[in-house]
Structure formats: C-alpha cells, structure tokens
Amino acid sequence: MKRALPLLVLCSAALCSTALAESASLRAWSDARSLPPEASFAAKLPSFAACEGADFDRSKVSTDALSAYDNMVKLVTSMKADDPTRLSLEPTLAQMRVNYAKAAPLPAVQIPATLAEALKNAQAWLEKNEAAGWRAFSASEDAKDAKKASQAALAAAMLGKPNAALAALLTAQKLDPQNAQHLVNLGGVLNTLGLTGEALVVLDAAAKVSKNDSGALGWSSAATLNANRGLTLADLRRWPDAEKALTSAVDSEPMLAEARLGLARVLTCQGKTAQAAKFARAGLRRSPSVTPPPAKTTDPQATEPATVEVSEAASAKDVNASAHLPASFTFDLSRGQDFTMPNLKLPQTPGDALALLDKYQKLHDDLHARWESLRKRSEDVEARFRRQPAASPLVQARREALWQAFLHVNDEPTVKRLYDSHHKSDWEVSKADMDFSHCESGCIMPEISIKAATAEVKRALCVPAMLSQNDKWRSAMHAHAENLGAYLKASYKLHTALAANFSDPLWHERASLTAEFLVTTEFMGYVGEALHWAKDIRSYQDCVASAASSVPDKVAEDLLTPRADPCKAVFDNMSLAFSVHVVSFRISCDSMNVTAVTPGWIGAFGSISEKFATKEYTVTVGIQEGASVGVGPATVGVKSQQGAYVSWGASGITDAGVSITTSAKANVKDGATSGAQDVLKDVSGALSDKWSFIASPGGVK
Known part of the structure; x- marks a missing residue:
C-alpha cells in the first residue's frame, strides 16, 4: 500500500539540429489569459458601454x-x-x-464638413494641447519626409504617445495625401484622443482611397479601417451603423479583438446583452475561439504504449466556455525532455521478496534523500522568489499564465487520461496488498491463521496462497508500471516544455524543480509499494516456500531527470527584435520590452496615462514579404504574415504578440545558435512600410 507523500506546489552538450518549422500562427500573449464565464460580464457591461453618454x-x-x-x-x-x-x-x-x-459636460460633437477642416481641427488641437511637442516635431527632420514621418508616428505609438503620433501622421498625410494607410492610422489616433468628429471624416476619406489588401501581420486593411470607423461611430452613439462596420471588421479579420470589444459595447447599448457578453469575453484574447485538434490516443492493441502527443492536448467540450486555451496554442512546447521511469526488479516468488527487501529499503531511502533535497531547494527558491522584484505588469502576467499552465498539466486531456489510468492501476496494486493482510475482515493470511489448527495445516494452506497472491500483486505492479511510466513520460515532457518558456532563471528553476519533484515522488511511491509488499512477506516468512536463488546488485536503473534549458530566444516563432526610429522592440517567450534610445521630440509630448483616461489601442508592425532575415548563420525568406503587435492602455502595455515564419535549419548547441546569441536576429532592415494603429474601447474590467 502506497504511503502518502506531500505534494510540492511550487540541448545537451552535443550538437543537435533544430528545424525552424514552417508556421504562420500568431503567438499572442493575451491568448494565455484565463477567462471568466460569460455570465460574469452582465453586471459590468453597462459601466463599460456608457450607453447613456454620461461622459x-x-x-x-x-x-x-x-x-x-x-x-x-x-x-x-x-x-x-x-x-x-x-x-x-x-x-x-x-x-x-x-x-x-x-x-463639466462634453461639448456636442461637431462633424467637420470636409477632410481639410478635419485636418485643420486636429492641428489646432495639437497647437492648444501639445504646443511644445508640435513645435519640436515641426523642427525635426522627420517633418520633411512622408516615410520618415510615418515611421516616427509608429515609434511614438509604440512608446504610448498617440498625441505625438498625431503630429507625425498629420505631416505624413500632408506630404502623401493619397496614402490610405496614413488616413486609417490617423483616424484611429484621432478616435483615441477623443476627436471623434474629425476621426469619422478622416476614416470616410480613407474608405475612398483604400485598397482591399493586407496590412501588417497580413491583417485585412479594410477590416482595420472598419474597426476604427465602427469604434468612432460607437463614440457618436450611432449604434446600428457602428454594429454594421464592426461586424464587417470581425468577419473579414477575426484577429481584431478591438472590433469584438467594440461590438460588445454596441450590442449592450442596443439591449443585446447576451450577445454582448460573448463578444466581451472573446475580446479579452487576441485570437478568436477555435476548436483544437483532437488529442491522439493510445492504441489499445499495441503491446507498448503509443507515443503521447502532449502538444495537442486540449478540451473541446465547449471551447467558448474554456477558461484556458491548450498549452500548445499559447506556448512553445518543442523543447520538452524525454523521461523514462526506471525498471524496478519485482519478486517472482515470496522468497525473492524477502531477498529484495533490503535492496528496496536502500533504494527507497536514497529516493527519499533526493526528495528531501529537492524539497529544501524548492523552499529556498520560493524564499528568493518572494524577494524578487516584480517584472512589468505584462511580463508578470505572462509568467503567471505560464505558471498556471504548468500547474494544470494534469488537466490536459491526454495527460489526464494517463493520470486516471495510473491511479486506477495503483488501486489494483493496493487491493492485492490489502486482500493479502490489510483488510478489515476476510484477509487471506489472517483467515488462514484463524482456520488452521496446527502449524502444519497453516503451512499447507498459506504457502500456495502466498505464491498465488504474489503472482496477482506482481501482475498488478507490472500493469501499474506501464501506466505510471506513460503518465510520467507525458507529464514530464509537458512540464519541461513549459519550463523552457521561462527566461528568468528563478522562474525556470522553480518549474524545473517542480517537474523533478513530481517524478521523484511518484517513483518513490512505486518503490514504496514493493518495499511494503516485501515487509508483508517477511511478516509471514514461515509461509515462504523457498529462498531466492540470487539477488541483483541494483534493483533499478538510475532515475534520470534531464532539464530543458531556459528560453534564450531560440524558438522558431516566439522571438523578434527590431528598431524603428528611436524605438527598440524585443519579445521572446516570457519577456518583452519597448524602449527609446533617446526620446527626442517625442519626449516633448505628454503621457497617455495622464490625459486620455481609459482609451486603449494596438499598433501592428509588419516585415517585408520575401525579405531575407538572418537566423544564426542561415538566411531565410519571410512571409507577409510576419511581424508583431503591441497594445497600449492607460496603465501601460497590456498585450503583445509575434508571428514568425521561417523554414531554415540552424545548429543549436547549449541553447545558442552557432555562436550567435539568438536564432532570430534583429530584423530592423526587413521591416516593411506597413503598420496599423487600431483604436480600442478597452476590455471589460
């Protein structure tokens, strides 16, 4: 019978070839968010929608x-x-x-009669509210060239300065008036700054020159236009028109979470609360609800357990109601480590059990010492963890989401099936042991002791009974070893794959120790079953027919727990770095930062957190289609879907994501690529001119 143990909650040196697999999926950090049920949004929607205009x-x-x-x-x-x-x-x-x-009522929104009037009003707003910033930009080199002005606007938006982006976009539009992208982005900025009438006129002008093409990240340019326009119409409380524009945006570009949130507001204000709750919930993640592929199952006819595909684990009962998306959808699971449970020598006869008892005791003691060492190391890590300064809110949220995925590995359906099977077979082992001598009544050996009048009669009864029960117990242990081994193989692979997404050494150590603690605990429990059985046999050793013929030096192979290296930006579709204007952007598995080398004229503009209340927005950046990007020593082509996005709100960056598509191979040694620090180097030279500014009403809080 297994003794209960407390649970802990908390590439090799040789060269290997890592394929940078073809993938067009966007890795959005918001997709890792845990979502509350739709019903919880009902009380929040009225405040979020502000339908009565009590602004x-x-x-x-x-x-x-x-x-x-x-x-x-x-x-x-x-x-x-x-x-x-x-x-x-x-x-x-x-x-x-x-x-x-x-x-302090808001003045009635005035809709400018012409595009020229709208642009003039926007400039007047800058001269009134951002005079110093407007003068600084006007005197800069960026104000002399449309392309430079557009890139400067992108930089300002990425730094959380839509007011500075307004100055640059007004100039870009003036120097290149037929560029639809300038107008669409300008309309989004104007909406964010509360210049609603001007935004509508600018976006209507954009619709006249816009092309039905793909923008940054391959997202539909028309959808981005409709999203900005729909949100502007919503601010004007033209609900039916707003619903039409936002529905078109969602239908043609499902990745526009901003449009889903806009629909939540618009539907609320039309009394369609149930529909609004669905969009409000879905809008908290970048990717729309999808049905994950079914997990692979074990072939019941196979003589050995089939390979477990942990990367496709997901719950498909009701994806819209799922609090968590599958780990494979939100994190990179390509670097999980293989684990094989050691084969434990089992007694073929009761005599073997007696002979193996001391060996089992020694192995169990060694495993317990290892378990205790892991526990103490984990306690030390937790103590250091509590003293560690928190990262930025977005990075902290990403790491917390990753940790939650780590703690819920047993909920992944493939792993859960194996977990349930191992618990069922463990019960069969315990039952064989209990039937032998540990039940409340009717146990085999106590019953024989009661019935036997003499020692000779007892031995005549107990020897064959012990042999028979040893066979049953041994058979149960073999079945349990198969199930437990399959479960630990799958869970350890997934645990270490998730651990490899941590770049922070302390988070990585915390995850790695927890994975090692689990397999150590479970294998120690399995050895404990054998030790307990051998002790039971010793309690009735007068019923042992004969002694063991020989005893092996080792009753099990060593317990090996290989670790995955921490994230070093070597994943094929998780990392990107670039610079645009004065801004440097870098994102990898669990870290992201946007910094300015020197703010220049952008620094003369005020902060959005000081002036623009709860407005939010998203900036997307594209990479040239067909451009060549350095991947370690290799050069690979890229597709139009590549790029990144950053979402801003009053409290700072609220979301980020990256889409990287390559098809090269790189040599990886100790987590580095042929001497290069990162697999994917800075791609500044490959940035396209495509970028988008997408307004947002913000999430329902």
Missing part, C-alpha cells in the same frame, strides 16, 4: 475631483462582479459620473 470633459474637472473619480473606478473594477462591496459602490460611481457630466 464629461476631464479638462474642466478639478484635480482632486478627478483623482477621486479615477480612484473609485479603479476600486470598483478591481472587484469581482458579484462582490457585495462592488454592488454597493456601483450606484455611487454612476451618480458621480452623472454629476460630473452635468458640471
């Missing part, structure tokens, strides 16, 4: 009053929808909004 002019509200309002919003949205405190505070917040709207 106010923030510039006319005192600093103290504005701070009180923002703090109340932050407090309420941080609580769960069914929190009694939230329910009691929401009426107060709604009344504050109404009072502020009366005291």
Whole structure:
C-alpha cells in the first residue's frame, strides 16, 4: 500500500539540429489569459458601454475631483462582479459620473464638413494641447519626409504617445495625401484622443482611397479601417451603423479583438446583452475561439504504449466556455525532455521478496534523500522568489499564465487520461496488498491463521496462497508500471516544455524543480509499494516456500531527470527584435520590452496615462514579404504574415504578440545558435512600410 507523500506546489552538450518549422500562427500573449464565464460580464457591461453618454470633459474637472473619480473606478473594477462591496459602490460611481457630466459636460460633437477642416481641427488641437511637442516635431527632420514621418508616428505609438503620433501622421498625410494607410492610422489616433468628429471624416476619406489588401501581420486593411470607423461611430452613439462596420471588421479579420470589444459595447447599448457578453469575453484574447485538434490516443492493441502527443492536448467540450486555451496554442512546447521511469526488479516468488527487501529499503531511502533535497531547494527558491522584484505588469502576467499552465498539466486531456489510468492501476496494486493482510475482515493470511489448527495445516494452506497472491500483486505492479511510466513520460515532457518558456532563471528553476519533484515522488511511491509488499512477506516468512536463488546488485536503473534549458530566444516563432526610429522592440517567450534610445521630440509630448483616461489601442508592425532575415548563420525568406503587435492602455502595455515564419535549419548547441546569441536576429532592415494603429474601447474590467 502506497504511503502518502506531500505534494510540492511550487540541448545537451552535443550538437543537435533544430528545424525552424514552417508556421504562420500568431503567438499572442493575451491568448494565455484565463477567462471568466460569460455570465460574469452582465453586471459590468453597462459601466463599460456608457450607453447613456454620461461622459464629461476631464479638462474642466478639478484635480482632486478627478483623482477621486479615477480612484473609485479603479476600486470598483478591481472587484469581482458579484462582490457585495462592488454592488454597493456601483450606484455611487454612476451618480458621480452623472454629476460630473452635468458640471463639466462634453461639448456636442461637431462633424467637420470636409477632410481639410478635419485636418485643420486636429492641428489646432495639437497647437492648444501639445504646443511644445508640435513645435519640436515641426523642427525635426522627420517633418520633411512622408516615410520618415510615418515611421516616427509608429515609434511614438509604440512608446504610448498617440498625441505625438498625431503630429507625425498629420505631416505624413500632408506630404502623401493619397496614402490610405496614413488616413486609417490617423483616424484611429484621432478616435483615441477623443476627436471623434474629425476621426469619422478622416476614416470616410480613407474608405475612398483604400485598397482591399493586407496590412501588417497580413491583417485585412479594410477590416482595420472598419474597426476604427465602427469604434468612432460607437463614440457618436450611432449604434446600428457602428454594429454594421464592426461586424464587417470581425468577419473579414477575426484577429481584431478591438472590433469584438467594440461590438460588445454596441450590442449592450442596443439591449443585446447576451450577445454582448460573448463578444466581451472573446475580446479579452487576441485570437478568436477555435476548436483544437483532437488529442491522439493510445492504441489499445499495441503491446507498448503509443507515443503521447502532449502538444495537442486540449478540451473541446465547449471551447467558448474554456477558461484556458491548450498549452500548445499559447506556448512553445518543442523543447520538452524525454523521461523514462526506471525498471524496478519485482519478486517472482515470496522468497525473492524477502531477498529484495533490503535492496528496496536502500533504494527507497536514497529516493527519499533526493526528495528531501529537492524539497529544501524548492523552499529556498520560493524564499528568493518572494524577494524578487516584480517584472512589468505584462511580463508578470505572462509568467503567471505560464505558471498556471504548468500547474494544470494534469488537466490536459491526454495527460489526464494517463493520470486516471495510473491511479486506477495503483488501486489494483493496493487491493492485492490489502486482500493479502490489510483488510478489515476476510484477509487471506489472517483467515488462514484463524482456520488452521496446527502449524502444519497453516503451512499447507498459506504457502500456495502466498505464491498465488504474489503472482496477482506482481501482475498488478507490472500493469501499474506501464501506466505510471506513460503518465510520467507525458507529464514530464509537458512540464519541461513549459519550463523552457521561462527566461528568468528563478522562474525556470522553480518549474524545473517542480517537474523533478513530481517524478521523484511518484517513483518513490512505486518503490514504496514493493518495499511494503516485501515487509508483508517477511511478516509471514514461515509461509515462504523457498529462498531466492540470487539477488541483483541494483534493483533499478538510475532515475534520470534531464532539464530543458531556459528560453534564450531560440524558438522558431516566439522571438523578434527590431528598431524603428528611436524605438527598440524585443519579445521572446516570457519577456518583452519597448524602449527609446533617446526620446527626442517625442519626449516633448505628454503621457497617455495622464490625459486620455481609459482609451486603449494596438499598433501592428509588419516585415517585408520575401525579405531575407538572418537566423544564426542561415538566411531565410519571410512571409507577409510576419511581424508583431503591441497594445497600449492607460496603465501601460497590456498585450503583445509575434508571428514568425521561417523554414531554415540552424545548429543549436547549449541553447545558442552557432555562436550567435539568438536564432532570430534583429530584423530592423526587413521591416516593411506597413503598420496599423487600431483604436480600442478597452476590455471589460
């Protein structure tokens, strides 16, 4: 019978060839988010949608009053929808909004009569609100060339400065007035800055010159236009028109989470709450709901367990209701390590069990010492972990999502089936042991002791009974070894694959130790079953027919737990680095940063977190189709779907993602590529002129 043990919650040196597989999928960090059920959105939608127009002019509200309002919003949205405190505070917040709207009403939106008037108004807004920034940009070299101005706008948007992007886009449009991309991006920026009338006119002008082509990341340019236009129409409370534009955007480009969130608002304001909740929930992730491919199963006719495909594990009962997408959808699982459970020598006879008892005891003691060492190391890591400064909110959220996937490995259907099978076979082992001498009544050996009048009668009964039960127990142990080995092989491969997505040494160590702790605990439990059986045999050794003929020096091979290296940006579709204008962008498995070498004129503009309340937006950046990119020593072609995106909100970067498609091979040694630091080098020279600014109402909080 297995003794309960506490659970821990917490390329080799030789050259190997790693294929950079062909893949057109986008790795979106928001896809790793855990989603609440649709029902939880019902109470939040009215506040999110603001259908009654109880908005106010923030510039006319005192600093103290504005701070009180923002703090109340932050407090309420941080609580769960069914929190009694939230329910009691929401009426107060709604009344504050109404009072502020009366005291500082927004002026009625005026729709400019012409594109020229809209552009003139936008420039006037800059001269009034960002005079220093506008002068700094106008005096820069970026103001003299349309392409430079567009790239400068991209840089400003990536740094969270849509106001600075406005200055550059106005100039880019002036120097290249027939460029539809300038107009679409300008319309998105104007919407984000609250210049709704101007945004609509600019986007209507864009529709007249727009081409039905692909923009950055291969996303439909027409869909981006419709998304920006639909959100602008929603701000004008033209709900049916907004719904039509946003529906078109979602239908033609499913990756536009911004349009799904816009539809959530528009549908709410038309009383279609049930539909709105679906879009609000789906909009929290970049990728739309998809049905994952079925997990591969074990061939029941096979003499050995079939290879387990952990990368396709997913729950397909109701994908829209799934709190988590499959790990294979959100993380790279290509570097999981193989694990083989050591083969344990089992006694063919009761005499063998007696002879093996000391060996089992020694092995169990060694495994327990190893288990204790892992436990202490894990405690040390957890102590250091608590002292570690938090990363940026987005990176921290990414690592937490990765850790949650790690803790839920047993929920992946392929692993779960194996887990359930191993528990079932473990019960059969325990039952054979209990039937022998550990049941409440009717156990084999105690019953024989009761019935036998003499030692001779007892031996005549117990010797064959012990031989028979040893065969049953041994058969159960063989079946359990097969099931346990298959489970540990699958779970360890998935655990180490997920651990390889951590670049932070402490996170990686935490995950690696937990994976090693699991297999050590389980194998020690299996050895414990054998040890317990041998001790039971010793308790009735007068029933042993004969001694063992020989005892092996080792009863099991060594327990080997190979580790996956931490992420070093060597994955085929997880990493990208580039520079544009003064901005440097870098993203890999669990780290992302956007920095400015020197802010230049962009630094003269104010921060979005100070002026633009809860507005959000997304910037996409494309790589030239057919361009050559360095991958270690190799050169590979790329497709139009390649690139990256960054989403910004008042609190900073809220989401990011990358799409990398290559088909080269690179030699990998110790996680590095032929002396290069990264597989995918900086691709600044391969950036296309395609980029998009997509407005967003923000997620439902």
